[in-house]
Every structure is written in C-alpha cells, then in structure tokens.
Amino acid sequence: MTKVSMTINGAPVSADVDGQTLLVEFLREDQRLTGTHVGCDTSQCGACVVHVDGKPVKSCTMFAAEADGSEVATIEGQANADGSLNVIQQAFQDHHGLQCGFCTPGMVMSTAALLKDNPKPTVSEVREYLEGNICRCTGYHNIVKAIMAASGQDVSAIAAE
Structure with missing residues (x-):
C-alpha cells in the first residue's frame, strides 16, 4: 500500500492505495466521486477526463499514486459555489x-x-x-x-x- 495525499475539488484527501490503483478507481470507489465515468478502460473515449494540476488527464491512464501532492478537479467541483450550473x-x-x-x-x-x-x-x-x-x-x-x-x-x- 502507498499513502497518497492530494486536494480534490478544493478538499484535502489522504488515503492508502494499492500501487496499481488507477486515479479513476480512486476517485470513483474510494472517494465516491462517481461523476467521472469509465467508458473504455483504454484511454479512447475521454469519459474519465479530470484536471490534474490544471491539465486535462484521462484518469484511466494515471495511477492514483502519480497524483500524490496534486490538485485534482472532477466534474463534481465544476458547479458554482451556490450549487448552480457553471x-x-x-x-x-x-x-x-x-x-x-x-x-x-x-x-x-x-x-x-x-x-x-x-x-x-x-x-x-x-x-x-x-x-x-x-x-x-x-x-x-x-x-x-x-x-x-x-x-x-x-x-x-x-x-x-
């Protein structure tokens, strides 16, 4: 297990993950941020795009441990502060x-x-x-x-x- 810490949608998160855990799995299964979708598992469809340190990343192509120390933004963090659509x-x-x-x-x-x-x-x-x-x-x-x-x-x- 590897300890990872990152900021997801402005909130600090720390967890122990298996070294093979993909970022998309960490977001969906460990953090329950299920808005990021898994469409193909082969980096072809783009349903899993999140931002890591401000850059778009297909989260099915990145291990959660690679995001250690990063700022991650998901679809759940895109709404306005009052909850309305951006x-x-x-x-x-x-x-x-x-x-x-x-x-x-x-x-x-x-x-x-x-x-x-x-x-x-x-x-x-x-x-x-x-x-x-x-x-x-x-x-x-x-x-x-x-x-x-x-x-x-x-x-x-x-x-x-």
Whole structure:
C-alpha cells in the first residue's frame, strides 16, 4: 500500500492505495466521486477526463499514486459555489449538448481546459480539441454549439440538429 495525499475539488484527501490503483478507481470507489465515468478502460473515449494540476488527464491512464501532492478537479467541483450550473454546464443544457449524459462529464472537463487555454475557439478548433472524447448519441453538433455558447460567442447562425 502507498499513502497518497492530494486536494480534490478544493478538499484535502489522504488515503492508502494499492500501487496499481488507477486515479479513476480512486476517485470513483474510494472517494465516491462517481461523476467521472469509465467508458473504455483504454484511454479512447475521454469519459474519465479530470484536471490534474490544471491539465486535462484521462484518469484511466494515471495511477492514483502519480497524483500524490496534486490538485485534482472532477466534474463534481465544476458547479458554482451556490450549487448552480457553471457557464459550461448551463450551455450544455441550454443547447442540448447531451443525450444519455455518459460522456458529458469528460466533455465538460475537456471544454473547461479548452476555454482556459483558448477562450474564443473557432468551430474547427473545438472539433479538433474534442478528438479524444467520444459521444455515441449526439453527433457532436450540439456539443460544439454548447461550447461556442459557453465561450460567449454568438451561436444564432448555428442551426439546431
């Protein structure tokens, strides 16, 4: 067992973990933060994206021990302080950027990283950035529209699908 300490969504956490414990398992099973989803176990789908020290990471590709000493942000930490949806979450709701919702946590976390680095992306840049996130329901059109809206750009010319 290895002792790990990190800050998750602003709260300090310490625990003993097996050296083979993936960060996604630690978050879901040990910390009961089940918003981070396991979609493929092979780093292909992006449903497990979290931020580690401000960078998006597929948490199925990282051991919990590798996050020792890090700041980790999950989908549970994305809401506003009063519990209301943040601008990205609200845009996904307003523009129907989700259907079943399975990919949504990873999409929201990826979007947060994109908008931090590129506050006004083009549609092409959004599509390119999301290449590591798979959605099997929406066809991406409304996800892209939601991201453009979250960036504060006019989406009135983007037709609904």
